[in-house]
Amino acid sequence: MNTVLKVTDAAVFAGNKQLVEPTSFELAQGRVLTIVGETGSGKSLLAQAVAGLLPDGLSATGVANLNGTHFDLAKPASLRPLWGRTLGILPQEPWLALDPTMRALDQVAEGHRLVRHLERAAALDEARRDLKALGVEDAEGKLPDQLSGGMAQRVAFAAARAGGARIVIADEPTKGLDVARRDDVIALLMKEVEAGGSVLVITHDLALARQMGGEIAVVLQGQVIEKGETEAVLSNPSHDYTKRLIAADPANWTAMARQGLQSEPILVADALSKTRGGKLLFSGQNLKIHRGEIIGVSGPSGSGKSSLGDILLGLIKPDDGVIARLPGAARHRFQKIYQDPPSSFPARITIGQNLDDLIRLHGLDRRILSALLKRLRLSEDLLQRRPSDVSGGELQRLSIARAMLLEPVFLFADEPTSRLDPITQQETVDLLVELARERDCAILLTSHDKALIDKTCDKVIDIAAA
């Protein structure tokens, strides 16, 4: 097989500070290369450097050789003609990447007409064929906001390839997707490989890397620490960071479940039912949550997991059914942890100010907070920063600390770690469970990752079945 893309000593600089060490890799025709690493490891910068898409303020060095022609990465403008013609760059957020005022078919036909210079009518037929091939032909006349997530993904994919590009670059294609949609993306990419194209994937999701096959390169702090056939590297990794990365996959977690715990129930709910937007989410749901118990709810996004949690917290009213909470426990001892950490803190004031307000409000002792911070491995000077200046993992641990300040009896963790990297996710879940066990606080944990729920919770509720 001939190599379609050969990159030698590609490096990325911000001014004179080096962000990505010089790296070389090859992508053969009809093959897949996956670059794996945590957020901030520089894997995206590497891919952007190769495609000439670095944001201004950053510069690149090194050489890329595409189908025999030679490109200097220091001059991104020279790479622009390749966009769409040879390099098919898949957008990350499909919904945002489609023009809100243009119909789906036109957005795909545009590539054929303007890049491959086909006649208007021919371009439209070509586009219809592309959409039919991806099974979204009825999305033709629709506007982006009328499309479901999956359909938007496929339309964006068709649009990216309309220009006839044989090399597809996909950066974090499965970010924030649930399991069903993730397999959908993988199928899309694999179809491209079977058709003789080659795919460069950038992701932090090991499951995606495993299913794509081909070769893999693991990146840590801007350096490729391991490279080789995906199957070989994942079955017996040599570098210990790769080992920790593999271990962080929930499927490989050691089970923390405890069976048959009989303490007094802190919350009893019976015959709960809720319909939203005309769709019945669940009905006849009976639930008894005991002190210190961890209950999991899994299911695809939009299946009503968060509604159940919000009903138990009293944030929204069920259509019918009754909830009895532990008498005597104050309202604020039923807390919630959010899926997107930055949005759960007031944006314009520092985290310290928010926590001080809370301490003053409930007349707590400041020292409890310091103890909690130490317990959650958080440094005090994080408190001087605003939420937008703190990483996702640290913020989630801070929100756990905030909740624990009020000695909660019940904590609804709504997909707490779906936005975090695998290793951070593992740390956060471990800390959450340990603290809950210590303080006898019950947790309702929701996630679209079935493996995570099975390995963590004492009891699992399958919402769809009821």
Added chain:
Amino acid sequence: MIRLLFGRLVQAALVALMVGLLTFVMTRFLPGDLAYRIAAGRYGYDIVDSAAAAKVAAELSINQPALVALGQWMFDLVRFEFGTSLISGQPVWEEVSTQLGHTLKLAAVAILLSLLIGPPLGILAGLRPGGLLDRSLILISTGMRALPQFVVGLGIIIIFSLTLGLFPVAGHDHPGHLVLPALTLALGLAAVSNRVARDAMRSVSETAFYTFGRTKGLSEWEVFRGHGLRNVAVPIITYLGVQFVYLIEGVVVVETLFAWPGIGHALVHAIFGRDVPMIQGAAFIMGLLFVALNALVDALCHLIDPRERRT
């Protein structure tokens, strides 16, 4: 779409009610003897005296109890019966429609000119934020917004009519008369619309779909034509709706300076001369006109960007 139009209809009814009530209540409290004011308006300052005022007072049934008069006026309003102007004796509907016709002609050309001047410059500046064009435009538009319309008008007359002798100063019998007043108004509008266009262009060029247009392989011009123009048009046209409010202030000044027989100019005289039916009729029709124009803007926006959920 129907929801939007229905909303506009409700707004129209509300406007009618409010304008009617407001002008009615206000005209009741206007100081100065109504008969004397109307006599002054009708016969001019050389002739107006108590005899003329007495004649006018007899003509009008001025001292109707307020509520009866209000009821009567509301009833007339429903039947689109505006009565006759106290000063010129012509039916209000006729007076307002001719004057409104002139104002609309002036406003239409002014808006067209402003669309030709403001948005294109704004878009160019938006494509290169912080560039020379962008910075100089900020200064020029601030300058234009700081200059009152009559100073701008005077400057334009001096340049185009006096020194260059291109266009006549005032009058309204052939299109040439329309250019200078419309240009004065257009500059005022363009000073603001180019900022709106610049901000819109800047935010659109930073969106994901704009960059995706580029990475699809389209040239800068193709991306702009396909995706930039239409997405920039929506905020510009929505802003057009807001501009009608500023237009009225400009129209009054420009009509006075260029002797253009428009509604703004007439409204000021009507208020001075206490021509009550004229004030009420003009205010009512202008209110409805605003609502109609806003409905038109909504329809236009929907045409371009059929997404439902825009506030």
Added chain:
Amino acid sequence: MIRTPTILAALALAISLSGPAKSAGDGVVDIVAPFEIKGMDPTTSGDVFLRMGIVETLVEADAEGRPIPALAKAWSLSEDGKLWTFELQPNARFHDGAPVDAKAVANALEIARGKPGLLSKTPIQSIDAVGDKQLTIRLTAPFAPLLAFLAESRAQVLAPSAYTGSDVKAIIGSGPFKLTGFAPPQSLTVERNPDYWGAKPQIEKATYLSVSRAETRALMAESGDADYVFNLDPASRTRLSKSNKVKVLSVSIPRSVMLKVNAGRDVLADRKAREALSLAIDREGLAVAVLRYPAAATQLFPPSLGIWHDKDLPPLAYEPEKAKALLAELGWTPGADGILQKDGKPFALTLTTYPDRPELPLIAAVLQDQMAEIGVSLTINSTNSSEIPAKHQDGSLDLGLMARNFALVPDPIGTMLTDYGPKGGDWGAMNWSNPDFDAALSKLTRIADAAEGAELRREAVAAIQNDLPVIPIAWYQQTVAISPKLEGAGIDPYERSFGLDKMRWAE
């Protein structure tokens, strides 16, 4: 999507540039003046139709105000002075072809008499058409100024077909020019009347445009956009007189800026107080700096009023010190803030004026400052012009600053009678009575002998100059800017006509 706006824009630009850039040089006289055409009724805009030569009155007036024949070829007065007989022009016709006969003239005058205007104040008993071309007017008492009243623009003669009842629905006059376009309130156009009974004018077409802003009028004259611009503001006058693109004519007219004093106010009842106010006014400075013409008023009537102007009457002086002395004599002592006090009350008055004539608020501001010099505090209330007659009626007026037009009728006696009659007048004296002045005035209306009339007039003017029921401030200059290509154009001191019939294009 992009194609439509570009086409629309090109279209708009094309039509707006297509019109002939300038209307000069096409043989049409473009006249610009500040008067809006409020409607067709003679009482509201009759003066514009008269000025444009569309309509005519029974009698005209020459430069000195003496009556000359118009639609009436000749006239005679019975011995008892109560019956006037008029001979009409034999071949005069209205624009709709109907002959100007006695019946039509009587009908027009009867309607005019029913509406507000000076005719309604004349002691007319009846107007009758005797023959086809003869008309008689019977009075209840002799009234010398009748001819002058008949020359007033509101007494214009329109064709019978112009009226429905007493309302006018079309301007069908008998003048040298016919109305061809009418767009109230802004403009009208006229054309030469081919079968006019009098001398045919040389100008074929003319347009009239009402422009309220003085700056715009001045710019239209300067840019050649208008050929005859009526009434310029002081600043434009100085600017245009320097420019060679336009001829500026200026003539003093029988209109005076004056201060109407409410002699009923205790503060102003004493003659000395009124004299003090008059002495505080620097008329010279005002005329030069603000009004920009040399017409500082020395007495009520300007020289242009001929017989009413008394050359050897002692002029009004500017002596602030004497004014302070006079007020001190009356017991006024300056308070802490420099404003005079008398038994606790300050010498404070409200000066009512109106912005319709742009120079009035300006003069008010100057007066306010000059009165403050002698300790009199004035607050300015610039409002609608009808406030002055309204406040005259309810007695609430202190001082009124106004520009009184004595030329409503060619002979000012008409305005004198209404303003300075026994009970005073809306625009004249207030709570002031001077028996021998009243006697002189009423006798004037009855006698016809010139010498005796002159003596009576001198007596009346002396009484006003001495008693100062109104304090004259300045005499008006009317200014007109004329295109150099136009000859024969002048200014009618009585503001009755633009002189269209005497104009011609220079070869």
Added chain:
Amino acid sequence: MTSPEYALPRATGFPVRRAAGLAILGGLVLFAFLPLLFGGPDPLKQSLRLSLQGPSTADWFGYDHLGRSMQARLSAALRLSLGLALLSVVTAMVPGVLLGVAAAWRGGIIDRFIGGISEAFLALPGLLLVLMLTAIVPDNPLMLYLGISLVLWVEYFRLTRALSKPLLLSPSVEASRLLGFGPWTILRRHLWPELAPMLVTVGSYGAASAIMAIAALGFVSVGVRPPTPELGAMMIELLPYYEEAPHALLQPILVIFLMVLALQLIGAKEKP
């Protein structure tokens, strides 16, 4: 592919544009209020000899058409304009923001009711409102500004509501409520920090348009009555002398230009 992992540093520190705006405004305020401290020529004192004299070493600003000191009149006019511009912005902002927050917070009928009224106000020709008010109480600058703020409040109401609605539904507010925070803290910690920068921008643009509206109204002789010095009225009085004494006309124009420029620089959003 597009989201830069490497976040560019946020523009911190005091933006240059706002500093320049505040400097100019400070200079104008000083120019306006200094004569009150050190006394200066009386803005109403006329001396017809000095009519329309140009700037000289004795008096930098020269004299107007009635021989009054331009410097005194400009500072007096500036005091009036700045004071009343502030008044009109505050009288428009306070009700606008309060109603906006109330509508966003309560939602439902109140939101639709106030929204309806604001729509009607928007459609009402603002000029008519101001003309009517000034006709009822003539010669009172206060009425002018009250009329204008009646037109401006709608803008504040709509912006506040548009900004507060999504914020009140956000997880951060829901979390604060769960943590037991009362409405006052939510207002102070969540709403106000977001509203403040927007209000500065709209406020400064509002003040600028209020000043311009007064000048325009003065042109149709509805504005402030002579001899009170007001920037718009001064321009109208000096307009005819534009050729003879250009300095007299240019000075008020320059003052308004600086004031509007300063307000816009202050109002400009952080992003260049």
